[in-house]
Amino acid sequence: MNTDMVLDALEQALHDRGMPKHVIHHSDRGVQYLSIRYTNRLEAANLRASVGTTGDSYDNALAETVNGLYKTEVIEYLKADWQGLADVQLATLNWVDWFNKKRVHSALGYVSPFEFEAMYYDKINPLGQVA
Numbered sequence: 616m617n618t619d620m621v622l623d624a625l626e627q628a629l630h631d632r633g634m635p636k637h638v639i640h641h642s643d644r645g646v647q648y649l650s651i652r653y654t655n656r657l658e659a660a661n662l663r664a665s666v667g668t669t670g671d672s673y674d675n676a677l678a679e680t681v682n683g684l685y686k687t688e689v690i691e692y693l694k695a696d697w698q699g700l701a702d703v704q705l706a707t708l709n710w711v712d713w714f715n716k717k718r719v720h721s722a723l724g725y726v727s728p729f730e731f732e733a734m735y736y737d738k739i740n741p742l743g744q745v746a
Contacts, residue, residue: 616645616647617647618647618650618652620647621642621648622653622656625640625653625656625657625660626656634660636661638661638663639662639663639664639665640662640663641665641666642664642665642666643666643678644666648666649666684714685707685710690703714728715727715728716728716729
């Protein structure tokens, strides 16, 4: 990973979420997340950075679980089919899209995280609905 890659991912997330406000961005202590350019972009987007402390398993538990799923389901399972970096990037993009927008979750009433979040915001913001 490098700063450019994580900046691209941040931009994608910001635009997918409609430039959200009052968000805490969590990452590990990787140098790509601590770079001046990345920190400046977080500040410009009004995101508060949260970097876990070494050995703080509670802070990283969700992120590490998702990383583990990604490594197992994408990296290990599909690695024989890749010809280069572009193939890894496309596989990653497809997996993240599936994980957030298509994967149904029993704890969410068998809807995707994307649908569940949309339903939540529809409930708290009824003014956005057509009468």
